[in-house]
Amino acid sequence: MTDRKERTFNNGNPYHGSDKVSNSHLVGATDTDYFYFFCPECKGSQILQILDYTIAFDEPVEYAPAFRVKAKRDFKIAFELFCPECGLHDYVNIANIGWQGGLLANSPSME
Numbered sequence: 001m002t003d004r005k006e007r008t009f010n011n012g013n014p015y016h017g018s019d020k021v022s023n024s025h026l027v028g029a030t031d032t033d034y035f036y037f038f039c040p041e042c043k044g045s046q047i048l049q050i051l052d053y054t055i056a057f058d059e060p061v062e063y064a065p066a067f068r069v070k071a072k073r074d075f076k077i078a079f080e081l082f083c084p085e086c087g088l089h090d091y092v093n094i095a096n097i098g099w100q101g102g103l104l105a106n107s108p109s110m111e
């Protein structure tokens, strides 16, 4: 059995989401309790494949603990995405640090 923490993500190269997935261009939905990302380049709800992931960090709560009293961990997970229809290949992160509430339009990164 492979030790998942031993393997490399993106062959050890840097990974960043492009403008195609930034600033609300990447959206998705659930069917049951599974979440799917939709390709920002294809029309409709073309689902992106998740080729790989990495846990960029998983640590005790240090980020804004007074504001996040119920948080159990600080974490960030990166996903490598691929569209089998148009060939889009990109990355997205899901984390529980940084922007934590309010309106997305008010996020400093949306300005």
Ligand SMILES: [Zn+2]
Binding pocket: 039, 040, 041, 042, 046, 083, 084, 085, 086, 087, 088
């Ligand atoms: Zn596509």
